[in-house]
Amino acid sequence: MTDQPRLLVVDDDADLRDLIAGFLIDQGLQVETAADAAEMDAALARQPVDLIVLDLMMPGEDGLSIVRRLRGPRRPGVIMLSAMGEDLDRIIGLEVGADDYLPKPCNPRELLARIRAVLRRRSESETQVTGGPRRRFGNWTLDLISRTLTRPGQPDAQLTDAEFRVLTVFLDRPQRVLSRDQLLDAAKGQDADIFDRAIDVTVSRLRRKLGPGDPIRTIRNEGYMFAERAEDA
Structure with missing residues (x-):
């Protein structure tokens, strides 16, 4: 830039x-x-x-x-x-x-x-990508530079800024229940108020891009949990 x-x-x-x-x-x-x-x-x-x-x-x-x-x-x-x-x-x-x-x-x-x-x-x-150029979880791979999700047998999925940041939060905090407010704060930091309660929209479309068997779990009355652990690819 x-x-x-x-x-x-x-x-x-x-x-x-x-x-x-x-x-x-x-x-x-x-x-x-x-x-x-x-x-x-x-x-x-x-x-x-x-x-x-x-x-x-x-x-x-x-x-x-x-x-x-x-x-x-x-x-x-x-x-x-x-x-x-x-x-x-x-x-x-x-x-x-x-x-x-x-x-x-x-x-x-x-x-x-x-x-x-x-x-x-x-x-x-x-400019502040950590953990290498790609991260792998289950049979998905996330390219941290192009923000592209790949999976065998599925078309590549391009992530928006919000989707990428939410997925990164999930990858950094696997198998932990995260409330909507926690996700919003972690993904947006001091700019969280800009996006208000749109976290559900972002998670929903991220799930669609992950496709069948996505690892995002809805925890009733609490928030979301990411079921897969990530590793550098």
Whole structure:
């Protein structure tokens, strides 16, 4: 990640787009803008970015569809903005792979704090990997650099930032009952309040990516337990 992170603000509201971009530029960030998915794709083709501030509701391809197709080990971070601030909308945004979600209108300083938090978490995941490049548990292997899960006979699964951090917590604390709050605190640290109670959503989609026989056990009224022990691969 560069010393000055590169951001892309994607919103069909030109006034809001320019307002956000101008504020972030004043804070020392490199910022490009796009009015829709086509302009976003063109901007990404010119140069990759570290994070996208993405509007949910836009003409043509919407924000949820865009997040679903932003895959791969070098996927930029995504913070979704939406005039629809209901919990369900927030959960759906996180479930499809967004790193954070803010309702419109948002305080620019809060947006800046969320951007810095997402960039910091992604940087830590890239530069502070411990225990070797891969970890193996059961017949699964987790690549700590690309955040990819592999398993014989199953397609590879790319993990989002939240899924990767939760799985890492499980691997570091096997066969122990962890409450939702413990998982949230361990996975997000001081940024836990950002994700509120979305830990169940993250665990659910992590289970789907692990596939049949996943080692995550639900402990009624207590939380979750990871049944497999990990080793360096």
